[in-house]
Each structure stands twice: as structure tokens, then as C-alpha cells.
Amino acid sequence: MLTLLTTIYIGGTLILLSVIASLASPFLRKLTINTEEDDLSGEQKQPLPGISIIIPAHKGAAFLEENLPYFLQQQYTSPFQVVVVAEKGDTDTEDVLKRLGASDKLYATFLPMSSRYMSRRKLAITVGVKAAKYEWCLLTEASCRPDSDFWLASMATAMHEDKAIAMGYTHFPDDKVTDYQHFQHFSKARQMFRSIQRGHSYGCNCANLAFRKTVFMEGNGFLGNLHLIRGEYDFIVNKFSTEDNSSLAISPTCWLTDMDVSPKTWTNNRLFYRESKKYMRGSFRYKFPIFMDNLLLHFCFLANIASIIYASIINNWILLGASITALFILFIWRTLACSSALAKFSTHISPFKLFFFQLRSVWTNCRYAIKHHFADKYEFTSHKL
Structure with missing residues (x-):
């Protein structure tokens, strides 16, 4: 059995991890989009190039x-x-x-x-x-x-x-x-x-x-x-x-x-x-933030699921409540960030799918990596001899 102090410590850590994993979402990173379009049908401020x-x-x-x-x-x-x-x-x-x-x-x-x-x-x-x-x-x-x-x-x-x-x-x-x-x-x-x-x-x-x-x-x-x-x-x-x-x-x-x-x-x-x-x-500079985002997301998600299962088994209702709260924070925050980013590009996907799409993407990439590994490398090159 866990002591009350240990329970509070674990629950607080899970909530903090969920907040960090949510803030690490790539969809929260600023992307400047010029939505104030010029009157393209009228006279331009400067000549446009050929x-x-x-x-x-x-x-x-x-x-x-x-x-x-x-x-x-x-x-x-x-x-x-x-x-x-x-x-x-x-x-x-x-x-x-x-x-x-x-x-x-x-x-x-x-x-x-x-x-x-x-x-x-x-x-x-x-x-x-x-x-x-x-x-x-x-x-x-x-x-x-x-x-x-x-x-x-x-x-x-x-x-x-x-x-x-x-x-x-x-x-x-x-x-x-x-x-x-x-x-x-x-x-x-x-x-x-x-x-x-x-x-x-x-x-x-x-x-x-x-x-x-x-x-x-x-x-x-x-x-x-x-x-x-x-x-x-x-x-x-x-x-x-x-x-x-x-x-x-x-x-x-x-x-x-x-x-x-x-x-x-x-x-x-x-x-x-x-x-x-x-x-x-x-490649490293481009891929490292993506790797860290996926690592944080999956670690936090699995930690919350494991804690919910464990708390249910030992009937620790405080830890169970904290774990569910942490998972809820992760789900809602990541979903809202992704939905907002998609809306700016007129892409509308059910919000209930977005969190699971974020989890799924790394496994999709793994599937393509395996498929590429076993593919005939001559399929990718013009040097067939």
C-alpha cells in the first residue's frame, strides 16, 4: 500500500508530466500565417516578378x-x-x-x-x-x-x-x-x-x-x-x-x-x-524535436494508463483520481492545440480522433521504416546495373 504522501507525490508528478507533454506539442509552436491578404485584383504595391x-x-x-x-x-x-x-x-x-x-x-x-x-x-x-x-x-x-x-x-x-x-x-x-x-x-x-x-x-x-x-x-x-x-x-x-x-x-x-x-x-x-x-x-536538427515530442507523449500516456490500472487494483482512489485528471489534461490540451492548428488550414477532423492520431503517427512511421528496410533498394534509384 502507498502512503498518503507517496500517493500525492505520484499523482502530482503525473499531472506535471501531462502539462509538460502538452506544452511540447508541435501544434503549439508558433507558425506565422499572413491572413491579411492584399487586394490581388487591384494595383500592387510593387511590381510582381515574371x-x-x-x-x-x-x-x-x-x-x-x-x-x-x-x-x-x-x-x-x-x-x-x-x-x-x-x-x-x-x-x-x-x-x-x-x-x-x-x-x-x-x-x-x-x-x-x-x-x-x-x-x-x-x-x-x-x-x-x-x-x-x-x-x-x-x-x-x-x-x-x-x-x-x-x-x-x-x-x-x-x-x-x-x-x-x-x-x-x-x-x-x-x-x-x-x-x-x-x-x-x-x-x-x-x-x-x-x-x-x-x-x-x-x-x-x-x-x-x-x-x-x-x-x-x-x-x-x-x-x-x-x-x-x-x-x-x-x-x-x-x-x-x-x-x-x-x-x-x-x-x-x-x-x-x-x-x-x-x-x-x-x-x-x-x-x-x-x-x-x-x-x-x-536531419538531426529537424528530427530531434519530433522525437522528443513523441517520447514525452507516449511516456506520459503509458504512465497515466499504468497508474490508473495500478490504482484500481489497490483501491487507491486518490491516485486513481489524479491519474484520470492527468490523462484528461493530456487528452484535452493536445486535442485543442491540434484542432486549432488544423482549423487555420481549413482542415476539419473530429476532435475525438486527433489525440489518437498523434499517438498513431509514430507507429505509422515505424511501419514505413520497416517496409523501406525490406524493399528492393533498386526501386529507389535509376542505377539499375
Whole structure:
């Protein structure tokens, strides 16, 4: 049996741990979002830059036909072009480009049939950057569409003279993904946005990324990771960002909706990321806070559950009450913090799910880590010989 003093000490410690674990929530860490949007339909305070939108269209004819008009009809007061990079011989994509080719803003270029030891996607992006007429290149996917006719103008407001990278946000249709997938994508995006605001950019999981052509070309593009099939957004941010040359464009008019959310695409993106991060700098600084958050959350949760079970067995009602109170604090505080962060990005998930999603995420990552470990490593590289 526990003495009264020991019971009070254990109960107080559990409550204190719950408060600390709640305050450690990544959703409580400040993320500045510019909600005071300019009147983008009116006269701008300063001229907006010319922009080349680059869309690699590998086997994406259906998406391209559906989404390309949304890019071509952008309300933008400065010059812009849409550069579509397709595979030579892809007749479906060629037909789409012919049907939409009347626009003087559309420029199409094609990849050669063979390229050894180099990712086709990275080659497509490099070709697109070389073909770009303007200094600022905005990379996205054929499966994405702007949420607003002022998407380009909104993104341009983050392309300052002293910046070389501007990261935007993508989300998914509610009827295409589960609540947990929404949570996964948002959590990772928010962590990467935070890393940019703190001056140590790590990566990018959103197909909505602007960068300067000269920075990309003078920095030899994807040199150093050409052998990896994917990871292009992560590598651009990780390689070319510095402490103060990156900015965020995450107000609602800057968003894109990504329509390609098939189970295969979702899984492959996460497996390719696990391979890519081996070659990315700043991994410890980025991952350590995430590790500590998960450690505190799980330790506190398990300690509270264990204490509730133990107190019930020995009929210690004071300890039982303190343990339930501690668990309640942890659940409510973590849920409210997460719900508030999601609401700012117009993502609405039942609050009762959010606490368990936070617990589940670390085990999901472990599952992907195991799957990646046993995967054929040649699946991640263009070096097949």
C-alpha cells in the first residue's frame, strides 16, 4: 500500500508530466500565417516578378487536361508562362497540349527517349528550368490545381528580392483521403514550414515550390542526388535554402489541391522520402524535436494508463483520481492545440480522433521504416546495373 504522501507525490508528478507533454506539442509552436491578404485584383504595391510555372507531365495526360486550364487562366498582372515537360512519344500528353496549345502562355518541351543514370523526373524539371523565360520558377504537378484564380499572384508576394525559395501549401479533396491521411500530410507540412521560419529549412512535402532559376542552375541543380528517382522538392529546399533566403506563402489563396492520392502514390511518396532523407542535411536538427515530442507523449500516456490500472487494483482512489485528471489534461490540451492548428488550414477532423492520431503517427512511421528496410533498394534509384 502507498502512503498518503507517496500517493500525492505520484499523482502530482503525473499531472506535471501531462502539462509538460502538452506544452511540447508541435501544434503549439508558433507558425506565422499572413491572413491579411492584399487586394490581388487591384494595383500592387510593387511590381510582381515574371514567373515560369513548371509542370513535369510524366504519364499525366488525364490530370493535365483537367488541371492545365486552371494555371493558364490565372489573374496575374506581370508576365508568366506555363512550361509543360512531357515524355517524347507520349501521344496522350501531346494530344492534350495540341488541344490547349492556343494559349500564348503555354510552352511545351519534350524529354529524349533515354537518359542513363538519372531520374526522369529530375531530368524533366531540369529541362523545364532551362526552358524557363523568367527568373522565378514555380514547380508543381499535373495532378494539382489552384484553389484560386489569384494563386500565382499570392505566391508571388513571397518572392522577395532577398529570397531564393518560396514554399506554398497543397492539400487533398476530402472525399479522396481519410482523416488520418489529412492529419499525416498536414503535420509534416507544418513541421517543414516551421523549419523555414526558424531559418534551417529541411524539405518540402507540398508540390507548390518556387525557386530562382539562377540559384538552381549555378548550384548544379540536382547534382549529388541524380541517382535517386524521387525527392525533387525535398532536395531543392534542402540544397539551396540558407538561413534567410526562404519564405512561406501559405495563406488560403496560395493553396493547390492535389488530385493524385491513390494508395500506391501515397505509399510510394513515403517510402521514397525515407530513402531521400539519407542524403539530406540538417536531419538531426529537424528530427530531434519530433522525437522528443513523441517520447514525452507516449511516456506520459503509458504512465497515466499504468497508474490508473495500478490504482484500481489497490483501491487507491486518490491516485486513481489524479491519474484520470492527468490523462484528461493530456487528452484535452493536445486535442485543442491540434484542432486549432488544423482549423487555420481549413482542415476539419473530429476532435475525438486527433489525440489518437498523434499517438498513431509514430507507429505509422515505424511501419514505413520497416517496409523501406525490406524493399528492393533498386526501386529507389535509376542505377539499375
